[in-house]
Amino acid sequence: MGRIHKRYLDATPIYVCCECLTHVVAYDSIMSKSFKGKHGRAYLFDGVVNVTLGAVEDRVLMTGHHQVADIYCTGCGTNLGWKYESAQDPSQRYKEGKYIIEKLLVKKLIQSAPCTWSVRNVPSAPSSDEWTSDPGF
Amino acid sequence: MAPQQEGSFLEETVPIEHSDSQKNEMLRLIQQLLQGMGLPECADLLRQESGVELESEIVTKFRQGIQNGNWDEAKKLALAIDVNNDDASKAMQRKLATQQYLELLAEGSQLSALNVLQDKITPVSNDESEIVRLSSLLTCTTEDDLKTRSAYCGAEIERQRLAVSIQSDISANTMLEQDRLWELALQATQHQAEQCTDIQGISTLLRDCSDELDCSRASKKPKTSTEDPPDLSQFIITHGEEMTRLVLQLLRDSGYTNTFNMIEKETGVHCESPDSTKFRSSIESGDWDTAIELLPKLTDEGSVPQAAFLIGRQRYLEHLENGDAIQALTVLQEHVSPYCRSPSELHSLATLLTCCDISDLSSRSAYTSVARSRKKLVESLHSCIDCSILMEHNRLWKLVGQAQQRQREQCISLNRPVEGFTLLRDYTGEGSDLPKYTMVVLRQSDDEVWCLQFSPDGNWLSCGCRDGYVILHDVGQISKDNTITTKRLLSHKQSVTHLSFSSDSEGLLSASTDTSIKYWKTSTGELLRTFSGHLDPVLSVRWLPSGDSFFSSSEDRSVYKWCIETGELQRHWVTPVVLDMTVTPCGKSLITIDSDRQIICYNLEVSGDYENMFHKKPIEEYSRGLLTLQSTDNSEPVRWIMQEREKELTTCELSDCGRYLLCGISVKESRGCSHLYDLHLKKRIQKYVGAKQLTHVIRPIFGGHYQRFVLSGSEDGRVIITHRKTGKVISTLTGHLKSTNSVAWNPVRHDIIASCSDDTTVRIWSPAIVAAPGQIEEEVNNHNDPMDALTSTDDNAREPDVEEDEEEEEEEDRDNWSYNTYEDP
Numbered sequence: 001m002g003r004i005h006k007r008y009l010d011a012t013p014i015y016v017c018c019e020c021l022t023h024v025v026a027y028d029s030i031m032s033k034s035f036k037g038k039h040g041r042a043y044l045f046d047g048v049v050n051v052t053l054g055a056v057e058d059r060v061l062m063t064g065h066h067q068v069a070d071i072y073c074t075g076c077g078t079n080l081g082w083k084y085e086s087a088q089d090p091s092q093r094y095k096e097g098k099y100i101i102e103k104l105l106v107k108k109l110i111q112s113a114p115c116t117w118s119v120r121n122v123p124s125a126p127s128s129d130e131w132t133s134d135p136g137f
Numbered sequence: 138m139a140p141q142q143e144g145s146f147l148e149e150t151v152p153i154e155h156s157d158s159q160k161n162e163m164l165r166l167i168q169q170l171l172q173g174m175g176l177p178e179c180a181d182l183l184r185q186e187s188g189v190e191l192e193s194e195i196v197t198k199f200r201q202g203i204q205n206g207n208w209d210e211a212k213k214l215a216l217a218i219d220v221n222n223d224d225a226s227k228a229m230q231r232k233l234a235t236q237q238y239l240e241l242l243a244e245g246s247q248l249s250a251l252n253v254l255q256d257k258i259t260p261v262s263n264d265e266s267e268i269v270r271l272s273s274l275l276t277c278t279t280e281d282d283l284k285t286r287s288a289y290c291g292a293e294i295e296r297q298r299l300a301v302s303i304q305s306d307i308s309a310n311t312m313l314e315q316d317r318l319w320e321l322a323l324q325a326t327q328h329q330a331e332q333c334t335d336i337q338g339i340s341t342l343l344r345d346c347s348d349e350l351d352c353s354r355a356s357k358k359p360k361t362s363t364e365d366p367p368d369l370s371q372f373i374i375t376h377g378e379e380m381t382r383l384v385l386q387l388l389r390d391s392g393y394t395n396t397f398n399m400i401e402k403e404t405g406v407h408c409e410s411p412d413s414t415k416f417r418s419s420i421e422s423g424d425w426d427t428a429i430e431l432l433p434k435l436t437d438e439g440s441v442p443q444a445a446f447l448i449g450r451q452r453y454l455e456h457l458e459n460g461d462a463i464q465a466l467t468v469l470q471e472h473v474s475p476y477c478r479s480p481s482e483l484h485s486l487a488t489l490l491t492c493c494d495i496s497d498l499s500s501r502s503a504y505t506s507v508a509r510s511r512k513k514l515v516e517s518l519h520s521c522i523d524c525s526i527l528m529e530h531n532r533l534w535k536l537v538g539q540a541q542q543r544q545r546e547q548c549i550s551l552n553r554p555v556e557g558f559t560l561l562r563d564y565t566g567e568g569s570d571l572p573k574y575t576m577v578v579l580r581q582s583d584d585e586v587w588c589l590q591f592s593p594d595g596n597w598l599s600c601g602c603r604d605g606y607v608i609l610h611d612v613g614q615i616s617k618d619n620t621i622t623t624k625r626l627l628s629h630k631q632s633v634t635h636l637s638f639s640s641d642s643e644g645l646l647s648a649s650t651d652t653s654i655k656y657w658k659t660s661t662g663e664l665l666r667t668f669s670g671h672l673d674p675v676l677s678v679r680w681l682p683s684g685d686s687f688f689s690s691s692e693d694r695s696v697y698k699w700c701i702e703t704g705e706l707q708r709h710w711v712t713p714v715v716l717d718m719t720v721t722p723c724g725k726s727l728i729t730i731d732s733d734r735q736i737i738c739y740n741l742e743v744s745g746d747y748e749n750m751f752h753k754k755p756i757e758e759y760s761r762g763l764l765t766l767q768s769t770d771n772s773e774p775v776r777w778i779m780q781e782r783e784k785e786l787t788t789c790e791l792s793d794c795g796r797y798l799l800c801g802i803s804v805k806e807s808r809g810c811s812h813l814y815d816l817h818l819k820k821r822i823q824k825y826v827g828a829k830q831l832t833h834v835i836r837p838i839f840g841g842h843y844q845r846f847v848l849s850g851s852e853d854g855r856v857i858i859t860h861r862k863t864g865k866v867i868s869t870l871t872g873h874l875k876s877t878n879s880v881a882w883n884p885v886r887h888d889i890i891a892s893c894s895d896d897t898t899v900r901i902w903s904p905a906i907v908a909a910p911g912q913i914e915e916e917v918n919n920h921n922d923p924m925d926a927l928t929s930t931d932d933n934a935r936e937p938d939v940e941e942d943e944e945e946e947e948e949e950d951r952d953n954w955s956y957n958t959y960e961d962p
Contacts, residue, residue: 002833002852002876002895003587003634005787005803008692008714008732052832074832111694 004074007049015106020075022050024106025099036062037081037102045099050074056085064089071099080105160391162560163537164189166318167384173316174377176403183388183396196312203300208237212257229303234258236299238271247275313561319373321560322380325539326372328546342379343532344524381406383533390531413527421511425452425472440521446476447521451514453486455507462490549860550867552842552887570888571846571858572902575872577909579899581608581623586893588635588836588879592642595885597659598901599645600893601633607647607655609662612889612901620911624662628655635677635717639684644701646687648675654689656701662915668699670706677717682724690715696729708744712737719791719798726776728816730786730800736814738776751775758819765819779819784812788836792844797822799847801837803830811837811849813861825849827857827866833876840882840890848890850877856892856902870902 011026029046036042054070061068065088070079081100087093164183168191171180184190192200195217202211215229234257241250254275259268284290304314314320322342329345373380381400385408388397401407409417412434419427428448432441449472456465469487477483512530519529529535537560544564545551552570584604591598596613607629611622629649637646638659645657654668654675673692680687686707690696696715698708718729720741727739752773755766762782768775788801798814810830813823828835828851837849839861846867847859854873859866875895883889893899 002585002878003632004832005785005834007785008694010713010733 006075009049012111013108014111015101016109017050017073017075017078017080018105018107019078020073021107021109022073022075023109024048024050024073024080025101027108031098035100037100039102039104041103042081042100043103044095045101048099048101051080051099053083054079063092066092066095078105159560161189163387163533165191165313166321166560167387169313169316170318170380170384171400174381174404176400179396179400179403182399183393186393186396187391192312196307200300200312203233203296203303206237206240206296208233229307231258232299232303235271236295239274239295242274251275316369316373317561319369319380321537321540322376323369323372323540324543325536328539328543331543341525342376342383342536343528378406382408382528383536386528387531387533409528410526417515417527420448420515423455423507423511425449429472435526436522442476442478444518444521446473446478447514447517449473449476450486451510454489454510457489458507465490546862549845549863549865552845554842570904571841571868572888572890572904573868573870574903574906575870576889576901576903576907577621577912579610579621579623579901579912580897581625581914582606582897582899584897585895586878586897586899587632589881589891589893589899590636590638591881591883591891592638592645592659593640593884594642595883595889597638597642597645598881598891598899599636599638599647599659600899601636601647601649602897603632605629605631605633605649605651607633607636607645607657608899609645609657609659610899612883615910619908620913622913622915624915626657626662626664628664629653631674634675637678637680637687639680640682641684644680644684646678646680648678648689650674652691654678654699666701666704668704670697671695676715679718679720681720682722688718688720688727690718690729696727716786717788719789721791721795722793723795728789728791728798730789734781734784734786736779736781736786736789736798736800738778738816740771740774740776743772743774760820763819763821767819777819779814786812787830787834790836790838792839797839799837799839801830801835801849803832803834811847813847823861823864825859825864827851827859827869828855829853833878835877836879838880838882840884840887842887846882848880848882850880850892850894852876854894854896856880856890872900873898 006022009023009026011028013027015024015027016022017024025045025048030043031046032044033041035044048071050073051071052074054072056067056069059066059068067085067087068082069085070082072079081102083099084095084097086096164187168180168183168189171177171183172191180191191197195214199211199214202208202214211233212230215226215233234253238250238253238258241247241253254268254271258271301315304312326342381404385397385400385406388394388400389408397408412431416428416431416435419425419431425448429445432444432448436444449468453465453468453473456462456468469490473486474483477486515527516530518527541558541564544558547563548565550571558564582600582602582604584602584606586600586602588601589598590600594613596611598610598612600608600610602608605628607626609624609626611624614620614622628647629651631650633647633649635648637648638644639646643659644665645659646654647657648654652669652671652673652675654671655664656666656668657663658665668689671689671691671693675689675691678687678689685702686698686700688696688698690712692714694714695709695711696718697706699705700707712729713731713733713735715729715731718727720727725741727741729737729739731737751766751768753769755768755777758765758767762784764780764782765777766780767777785803786800787803790799791797792799796816798816800812800814802810802812804810811825811828812821813825814820815822825837825847828837828849831852833852835850835852837847840846840848845861847861849857849859851857854871854875854877856870856873856877857866858868858870870892873892873894873896877892877894880890880892883891888904889901891899891901
């Protein structure tokens with residue numbers, strides 16, 4: 001498999017994969033806690049890292065018909081949950097592009113305070129939007 | 138490793154030897170040039186004076202024969218000429234006969250043409266279709282008809298073309314290429330133009346073109362690389378006079394005064410104005426007053442003081458050398474101080490009065506001997522006096538040197554020093570020494586091999602595997618008895634992430650996911666020390682060039698500095714997770730890549746905390762998705778930070794000169810590439826595409842002669858060699874079955890590379906197919922771990938908290954990561 005490049009999250013607390021402790025998602029990006037997955041409770045998140053997507057399939061869930069793609073941890077390949085690709089019911093549209101992570105498959109990790117020492121926190125460093133155009137070569 | 142100059146990627150500068158053979162070649166080229174300019178008597182005179190023949194008589198007659206159409210004579214002479222090989226001789230015959238045939242057809246004498254076809258062309262031609270085509274032309278009735286059917290353009294032009302095409306059959310030494318000296322001058326100007334960014338063409342041969350002086354304002358568009366090949370004839374017309382002057386300078390310096398005078402008389406072009414000659418000679422003889430008198434005539438008002446200052450300074454130093462302090466003082470007062478711009482300069486010159494003898498003087502002021510320093514004075518005066526008035530010394534040789542440099546750079550796959558350069562033909566660098574074939578496949582590992590390193594002396598190859606083994610191969614023995622001795626070092630409990638050799642190749646450090654770092658002795662393979670202290674997997678480890686300490690970084694968001702001898706921790710600080718790091722060759726800076734997409738350069742000379750990154754407000758600069766923050770003075774703890782906007786940096790490698798940083802990139806969407814950053818300009822200067830780098834950490838490295846190449850593995854198992862300067866992919870090596878994680882280039886033997894892969898093998902590649910070395914395995918007894926650095930237990934590895942209930946909970950904060958105290962999990 002080779003050494004997989006992992007991204008590391010700078011927030012606290014964060015959720016990590018239960019098997020390989022790869023960082024997955026920050027607690028702050030929880031959108032909702034009241035979901036149910038295959039193994040019990042599950043949370044809805046806005047953005048995750050270190051996951052790969054599986055194939056998109058049709059699934060009928062408690063809330064209706066959806067197209068979802070399973071997500072797998074890049075470190076060990078465990079199926080952590082799924083991503084909503086599209087929903088049939090208009091009232092479920094808010095879920096599109098968001099991720100479900102099963103609570104049982106992750107652990108919570110408290111890290112030391114985020115580093116004060118990142119370019120973002122240097123006084124008067126601009127936010128990324130203000131950078132010059134043409135990001136590529 | 139070959140020593141490299143600090144501050145630039147040295148392209149190997151090919152020295153002009155001025156050897157006798159090169160001097161002779163130059164004289165021949167000059168004769169050819171003179172003939173081309175319409176001065177055959179001058180060429181003759183030069184030939185007599187120097188004794189160097191332009192071409193042998195046979196060749197001259199041959200050339201005349203072609204021009205006049207004496208085909209029989211030409212054919213006879215052709216047999217006598219030295220050719221490249223037998224095929225060339227036949228080819229020449231065929232070309233001569235074909236030309237004769239076509240000319241006869243053009244005249245309309247078809248019968249004789251038919252005779253020629255039968256007698257002369259058919260015997261020496263191998264190509265049936267060619268004969269058929271030629272015989273079909275027999276039906277042409279007029280010359281125009283011939284023109285349309287065979288692109289024949291008339292006798293004159295065709296004969297010239299014939300002369301040119303025959304050159305490829307004859308060795309360059311025998312028959313010179315047309316206008317060879319002009320060709321060299323043109324290459325030299327192309328080389329100069331490439332060094333500048335905005336130039337379309339150069340203005341003069343007498344001075345190297347530079348951005349400030351030659352920027353073509355008319356066209357502000359960036360230089361395109363798809364320019365038409367430059368027009369040689371136009372070039373000749375534009376620079377004719379300058380070339381004459383350069384030739385005159387060379388002749389004068391070589392001592393061929395008769396030719397020199399004759400050329401000056403014939404063409405009316407003077408090498409230098411009489412004032413310049415007088416000026417130069419007065420400086421060389423030490424006649425300072427005359428020199429200063431002449432200055433206003435040679436240059437404009439503004440530069441006179443500067444030049445006068447330099448002359449006065451030289452005068453002063455010479456008096457000092459003679460020990461004549463009183464005279465020196467007088468000179469200082471009268472001739473130097475009026476022109477001196479800065480008082481500090483004057484003071485430093487005055488302090489030189491206290492020198493007791495010449496060695497003291499030379500150590501303090503860079504003054505060597507009279508003759509040499511006077512020459513240097515002339516060179517330094519070029520900054521004040523225009524180059525066309527006072528010509529650079531040996532300018533023509535310098536141009537030839539630049540042409541040579543350019544030819545050298547055109548051979549991008551050359552991997553060894555340049556040898557055998559000749560002025561008469563472009564250097565092609567026969568054969569490439571890049572590795573192509575697998576020399577041996579090493580299968581000692583049972584699991585994926587993740588990292589690979591050659592020792593700096595090229596004798597050891599170490600690889601680290603996913604199951605924790607570090608394997609040492611002794612490859613220095615290959616040249617002796619063609620064997621590789623391997624030692625498997627029982628080591629880490631989990632995968633090895635990084636390896637680093639010390640600069641004397643005596644020690645090896647391995648970093649691992651089991652949070653420890655182990656220090657091995659390379660020659661025996663014994664474990665000298667284990668360093669524990671990190672709480673999370675160690676991601677990278679790097680020696681300092683001094684060899685007495687090293688840095689390590691880990692997922693626990695810290696960077697540690699350890700002392701090798703005592704095993705204690707010297708320094709540590711908190712950062713975003715550092716994925717990879719490297720130390721500059723001088724040992725003054727540490728460059729890290731972290732998961733926040735930053736490249737941070739720490740100032741190692743400043744001790745104290747790095748928590749406050751910049752004490753003063755740094756200078757900010759943006760360029761194309763790269764934000765740079767630069768500290769304003771050298772005593773700051775951090776020198777600069779570069780932040781990538783989007784690309785995830787995974788690994789980094791620094792070039793030997795310490796200026797260029799090669800970073801692997803992991804980009805999920807596209808094919809992946811590596812970036813080359815210039816750390817002095819703080820810019821991304823090159824992109825290397827070709828390797829597949831989506832999810833794995835693939836480490837690209839520099840390698841080869843003068844680090845000309847960039848070597849990279851790829852997720853599909855290929856090993857890719859790219860040219861460092863242009864980014865072109867030179868070759869791809871296949872053989873591995875799965876992703877090649879890491880590659881290494883032998884720093885001493887530039888034709889050997891190694892690659893390791895997920896298919897558990899390590900391959901060594903070489904340029905030619907050689908017999909595989911025998912492999913010997915040795916056992917290393919390493920069951921005890923001596924002396925850990927700090928008391929450590931297996932509980933060292935931090936365990937994250939188990940998931941709690943829904944109600945928001947209080948958890949123990951387990952992030953006292955201060956290294957001295959461990960909390961029980």
